[in-house]
Amino acid sequence: MPKPVQPPRVEVNNLSYTFPDYSTGVSSISLDVPPRSRTLLIGANGAGKTTLLRLLAGKRLAPAKTISICGVDPFQDSLEGVTYLGLEWVLNPIVRTDIGVNELLKSVGGDAYPERREELVALLDIDTNWRMHAVSDGERRRVQLAMGLVRPWIILLLDEITVDLDVLSRAEFLDWLKRETELRECTIVYATHILDNLAGWPTHLVHMHMGTIKEWDEADKMLATVDATVGTTGNSRLGELVMGWLREDLKERGPRSQSRHGTEGKTYGFGGMQLGGYGDESKQFKK
Numbered sequence: 001m002p003k004p005v006q007p008p009r010v011e012v013n014n015l016s017y018t019f020p021d022y023s024t025g026v027s028s029i030s031l032d033v034p035p036r037s038r039t040l041l042i043g044a045n046g047a048g049k050t051t052l053l054r055l056l057a058g059k060r061l062a063p064a065k066t067i068s069i070c071g072v073d074p075f076q077d078s079l080e081g082v083t084y085l086g087l088e089w090v091l092n093p094i095v096r097t098d099i100g101v102n103e104l105l106k107s108v109g110g111d112a113y114p115e116r117r118e119e120l121v122a123l124l125d126i127d128t129n130w131r132m133h134a135v136s137d138g139e140r141r142r143v144q145l146a147m148g149l150v151r152p153w154i155i156l157l158l159d160e161i162t163v164d165l166d167v168l169s170r171a172e173f174l175d176w177l178k179r180e181t182e183l184r185e186c187t188i189v190y191a192t193h194i195l196d197n198l199a200g201w202p203t204h205l206v207h208m209h210m211g212t213i214k215e216w217d218e219a220d221k222m223l224a225t226v227d228a229t230v231g232t233t234g235n236s237r238l239g240e241l242v243m244g245w246l247r248e249d250l251k252e253r254g255p256r257s258q259s260r261h262g263t264e265g266k267t268y269g270f271g272g273m274q275l276g277g278y279g280d281e282s283k284q285f286k287k
């Protein structure tokens with residue numbers, strides 16, 4: 001099991017990122033995600049969640065000294081134990097070929113962690129006889145999750161990839177993630193729009209809006225601000241809090257067609273801040 005140099009803390013200090021076309025990905029982000037926490041990144045489409053996760057994963061070049069993961073800059077020094085599961089992972093074509101589950105799990109190092117592999121296969125209700133060209137989307141997603149999680153990560157950066165799971169599988173998967181942080185030194189940052197079965201799951205909530213962090217705190221403190229009328233809508237307290245945030249954000253931003261930010265060398269919607277680009281996009285990808 002990889003040993004972190006320092007506890008699994010994610011620190012972000014005044015991080016801004018502009019795409020080569022000058023549109024703003026994130027702006028002036030500061031965060032301190034404590035070890036063994038489970039943080040939910042919440043925000044409307046385009047709020048900057050994926051951009052932030054990719055920066056944290058070292059997949060895009062962040063300005064020096066703006067990100068520290070377990071005390072290390074994730075772009076400069078690759079750190080074993082940081083797992084990022086996002087769209088690229090989902091779109092990897094290998095999982096659509098005529099290949100078996102055991103072969104796939106072996107290819108990602110599953111044989112080194114037989115107990116974990118068996119645990120994930122059981123948890124995700126995977127039939128190891130499946131051939132990947134002949135499974136459903138949800139079945140494929142289960143195998144991808146097992147592949148991504150079988151090596152014991154220290155930091156898990158999860159960009160919503162549970163959409164194809166049925167409700168029960170997703171609930172069990174979330175419980176397993178929670179147990180992981182309770183049993184060992186690891187930390188999760190999870191961007192999602194799906195709040196089902198998440199009540200009681202997050203330790204921290206981050207509310208993102210137009211590339212910035214609007215609010216960020218312990219989940220219990222934030223949920224305590226939700227008024228007592230909750231229950232009449234059928235939403236959970238978390239659902240109600242998030243709906244309130246998104247309504248406010250929409251009011252502030254206005255229609256997307258009128259709030260386009262960061263084109264033609266200008267950055268709109270972030271207090272007029274102008275952020276520098278880093279040139280050719282291809283140079284910003286590490287992997």
Ligand SMILES: Nc1ncnc2c1ncn2[C@@H]1O[C@H](COP(=O)(O)OP(=O)(O)OP(=O)(O)O)[C@@H](O)[C@H]1O
Pocket residue numbers: 019020021023024025043044045046047048049050051052
């Ligand atoms: N490759 C890119 N080039 C230019 N702009 C981009 C690129 N990727 C994202 N953006 C812009 O950056 C902003 C943040 O996008 P991001 O994908 O981080 O949002 P998100 O919160 O993950 O959204 P969603 O919930 O829809 O996945 C958006 O305004 C988006 O248009």
